[in-house]
Amino acid sequence: MSTWLARIGAASMRRAWLVIVAWIVLLGGVLGGALALGPNMQESFEIPGTESQEALDHLGSVFPQVAGSSVQVVVRADDGVAAHRDAIIEQAEAMADVELVAQAVDPWSEYANEQISADGTVAYTRVQFEPTDGAKPSTLDEVVATADALRADGVQVEFAGQVFQSQSVGVTIVEVFGVVFAGVVLFVTFWSLLAAGMPLITALVGVGITMGGVLGASALVTVSNSAPLMALMIGLAVGIDYALFILSRHRSQLARGMGVIESGSLAVGTSGTAVVFAGITVIVALVGLLIVNIPFLSVMAIGAAGSVAIAIAAATTLLPAIMALAGERLRPKDGGRAHRLALRDVDAQPTLGMRWVTQVAKRPVLAIVGVVVVTGVAALPAASLQLALPDNGREAAGSTQRIANDTLQEAFGAGTTGPLVVMLDITQVTDVMGTIDAVADDLERVPGVGRIAGAFPDATVDTAIVQVIPTTGPADPATVEVVHALRAIAADVEAEHGTPMSVTGATAVQIDLSQRLADALVPFGLVVVSLSVLILLLVFRSILVPLTAALGFVLSVVAAFGATVAIFQWGWGADLLHFEEGPILSFMPVLTMSVLFGLAMDYQMFLVSGMREAYAHGHDARSAVRHGFAANARVVTAAALIMFFVFFAFVPEGMAMIKAIAFGLAFGVAVDAFLVRMTLVPALMTLMGERAWWLPRWLDRALPEMDVEGESLGRHRATLAWAADAGGHLALERLRPEIGHDEPGDASWTLVAPRGAVVRLGGRFADRQRLAHALVADIRAAGHAHVGGAALPGDAARLRERIALIDLDLADGSAAGTAHQAARAALALRSPFAVGPVLDRRAAALIERAAEAAGTPIDADAPMARLAPRERAAVLLAIAMERTPSVVWIDAASGAPAGAAAIAARLGGDDMTIVTSEPAPEAHGRPALELVPASAAEEDRAAAAAASAARGTDPDTDTGETPTEALATTGADR
Structure with a gap:
């Protein structure tokens, strides 16, 4: 990558x-x-698969006038609402005429239920929207406009309801x-x-x-x-x-x-x-x-x-x-x-980061205990975490929905703003109204139920609803207990009255949503922590480093949850941050956990990768912690401060739904960056020492190379720099293909060949095969390889395009089909949309070119396995030339046939570089070179001697890097 x-x-x-x-x-x-x-922003807290949502969906089909969003239009008149009765009824009728409004029940309607306060100064009209589209801003604007006449008479009119929660960004x-x-x-x-x-x-x-x-x-x-x-x-x-x-x-x-x-x-x-x-x-x-x-x-x-x-x-x-x-x-x-x-030399002139990590490394146990104690104390309030969705009571003071909510709760009780709907299946009931009234009486006796606001069947008399008003508001934990209590008696109600019941309504839906999110918190946390361990295992190829990272992430998350509970649920500093205490937003924990996870891994990678690199470059484990930390501490500090300021800026004046998330992220970033990643992790890494980088050999072989730190890029740049100095179109320097995972072979290959050269390939067939596959990145290899601007590692795709590997053994008895079929199949891969006759003509032309280059007729209908080696090589070379490679590589277990290089030259032109295993290839005026493997040990000694001679040192005592190794180190240096 x-x-x-x-x-x-x-x-x-x-x-x-x-x-x-x-x-x-x-x-x-x-x-x-x-x-x-x-923009059409809407709040919709649907939650598929829950009792409340399934019941609400059922009501949408059989009882639509009670299934959609609702609005409570609250009117207050100091001289009494009765004095404005006609105007209030006219407003209700006007709202009922608005498109997508299912019904509007004024306080004096026969369907109204205690919608006028005891002192007669407050009343409300219930407006029910259609199940879909009722919350569109245009519809709400029409509903709000109906209040103009009443307001002109000095009546206060406010609007409450979920759909009136903040409609703008x-x-x-x-x-x-x-x-x-x-x-x-x-x-x-x-x-x-x-x-x-x-x-x-x-x-x-x-x-x-x-x-x-x-x-x-x-x-x-x-x-x-x-x-x-x-x-x-x-x-x-x-x-x-x-x-x-x-x-x-x-x-x-x-x-x-x-x-x-x-x-x-x-x-x-x-x-x-x-x-x-x-x-x-x-x-x-x-x-x-x-x-x-x-x-x-x-x-x-x-x-x-x-x-x-x-x-x-x-x-x-x-x-x-x-x-x-x-x-x-x-x-x-x-x-x-x-x-x-x-x-700056951080050893001679220590930076603030170097001084900090040096002190941490001197007293690692004290640092670990300190971080665990601080985060543990911050996490204590998380034990009392309460989750709920926002209601109008959490809206900004002075907003119409907040005024309406407070007015309703003051005049009618807190539960008025969060009614529950109990749905009854009355298809098997004979005494419909008697059964409904009996069930309503049972529901009213449930602890926490304030009153029954209404109970009636639908037009087809197969479904009935009972509106239950709790004594507490929709965000109050006591309301959750009411919902659970109502559901607990469902079996008894069905047994006694023969009517299945379900608890639904906007409040019940929100409670179910909060419960699902609470239930998902621990499993989701386990998934996130496991994912962090797996990702860091791939990156750092270590067992202990991922485990310490996951431990630190858990500390950061629980500390963020605890601080959020203390501030937003308990109300510490509520006036300073402009909010009111109450339950935490239901989806705050999972969102905070997911975002903080990514940021924590970000800081972990930048800091610990520096430690790993320092360790790889010769520092001992303790020194690597200090130098790796010092190299990246400044930029990580800046990144964490930026994150903190950006997140915290949304706390004082942000939306009520965003404040808790923003605070949790800001606090979590600060804890994770400065306490966990910059204190706890260096202390743990110092204590673990060399063990921090331990990984079982079998696991190391099984894990893929992630190369997150760009080590392959450093080697790639080093190879390009070497190739620029070495020159040549095909260049190899001590290329040593592996014979197994992390098991380099003994054959080492070195060559600099100009464009158009003919290279005779020697050595054992197995070594030649490994070399060929290393050049197209099928297997890994140490050293340098370069073909016309493409280098290993890093250019595998380009190398595969430029190098054509002709293995003549693949066309013997193990391969079926005639020469024509082989040519046609190869052409079809390059032109998948070509029709059959066109492919046949092109295949015939290809066989003719092969025959002309070989200087002998080729039977197109003969099986490839029965063609003479020279003829078979000509067909395969002609097929390979269709993609115009710059290097053609011809080999077989017994060596390429005589004349293979000449055939390739005729088919490919003067610029093609030819590598062939035939004993004595014809150069025809081209540069002729020999490529045979040398012993890897001999090449290592020769390179060391050359490097030592360049530095004027004794090769037997010199331990410095070779020029190539130094170049590779420079290229990979972070």
Whole structure:
């Protein structure tokens, strides 16, 4: 991946304006589409598979007038509502005439039930929408407009109901302060306004596209009001951080003298690979929320995951393009602060990070105990976590829904704002009204039930509903107990009255949703922790490192939950942060866990990968912890501060639904970055020492190579640099193919051949086969290989295109079919849509070319196994030339037939490089070379002697690196 990303970075920098214009067009198109479609934000807390939702769906088909969304229109008149009776009834009639309104029951209707307060100053009209589309903003606007006449008479009219929860994306100036703080952190990190502005630009472009996409999608699917803010918050934070990682690497390399394009592509290939990995972990965790099967949460998760994906794309394409335009202006000035920091020797001049990790390493046990105690204390309140969905009582003070909610609860009791609906199946009942009244009496005796607001059957007399008003509000934990108590007597009701019952209604749906999310919290946490262990196992190839990372993640999450409970549920600092205490938002824990997981893995990877690299470069385990930490602590600190400021900016004035999530993420990031990753992890790594990097050999063989740190990119760049010095079209230097996993063979191959050369291939057939397959990356190999600009590792696909392997043994008795069929099948693969007659004509022409090149007739209808070796080689070479390779490799167990090189030369032209195992190939004026394996041990000694001679040292005592090894180390250095 690192090599591929490096190419993307280089291409973006070479075509900077094209990339920038493409992003601008994409941004304009998405925002324009969102405006054209018109945002239509709605709250819909449907939860498939629950009793409440199934009952509500059933009511939608048999009793639609009670199944849709509802609104309570609250009127208050100091002189008594009776004085305005006619006007209130007229308003109800006007609302009933609004399209998509099923019914409007005024306080004096025969269907009304205690809708006038005891003192006569407050009353409410119940408005019921159709089961679908009733919550559209246009419909609500018409309903609200009916209050104008009453308000003109001095009557206070307010509207309550789930559909009146915030209908817009509430971005305030406080959120902008988060971006400003992020800009300050970036400036302090880079000491450059130009560099500080780049991550902000890419993040804002990405967020603009995300917001446009989410708002546009709201016209097609139900999108929660909090979904855009969630995508904005996460997209802004990760967008800035991901660009920071890449830009920081780029500036550090520029300070060391690297060229602009070279540095940018390397930064994208190395730090960009880490960014992609970190982003994918966030995306996987967010998309994993789909398994909870809650539609509005799924939409929110997909929107947030989309914002992360766009942030990755912007960091790896748009940012390099902007870096290219800035060019040399990003290079730190000689002697400047940024230049000194990039070249600083942390041993001679310890940075703050080096001083911190040194103190941690001196007292690792104390650091571990301290972190565990602090996070443990912060986590204690999590034991009393209560989950609920927001109601109108959590809306902003002064809003119509908040005033209406408070007025209803004051005049009629808290339960009025969250009625429950009990659905009865009366198909087997003979005395319908008697049974309904009897069931209503049973329900009214349930503890926590305040009153029965109504009980009546539908028009077909097969379903009845009983409206139950609890004594407590919809977000009160006591209401949950009422729902459970009602469901507990369902079996007794059915046994006594012969009518199955279900508890539903908006309040019951929300309670069921909260319960499902609470039940999913532990399993989802186990999945996330297991995923973190697996991913880090692949990355670091260690058992203990992933386990310490997972332990740290658990500490961060429970500390974030505890702090959120203390602040938002217990009310500590409620006035300061402008909110009212109450149950925690139901989906806050799973969302916080999924996002924090990705961020934690991000910090873990950047810090511990530096430790692993230092360990690989010769530091002992303790020293590697210190040097690896010091190399990346500054950028991780900046990233964590940015995340904290961006998340926390949504707390003071953000939407009620977002505040708790934003606080949990801000607190969790701070704990995870500064306590867990920068204190606990170095302490644990110091205590584990060499054991930190232990991995069973069998597991090491089974795990795939992730190369998150871009080690293959370093080797690839080293090979390209070596090839530029060595010259030649086909170049090999001490290429040593493996004979098994991590078991290099003894055959070592070295060659520099110009374009068009004829190379005689010697050695054992097994060694030759391994060499051929190593060149096309079928097996791994040490050393360097280069073919016309494509190098190993990193260019496997390009090498397969440029090298044609002709194994003549595959055309003997083990292969069936005639020469014509073989040619036709090969041509069909290249032209899958060509018709049969065309393929036949082209196959015949191919056989003719092969015969002409071989200088002998070839029977097209003869089986390939019965053709003479020369004829068979000619057919296979003609087939291979269809894809115009630059190197043709001819081999067989008994050696290629005489004349194979000549046939290849006639078919391929003067520029083709030919490698053949025939004993004495004809060069025909081309450069003729020999390629035979040498003993790997002999080549190692020869290379060491050459390197020592270049340094003027004794090869028997010199332990320095060879020039090639030094080059590879430089290329892979982070």
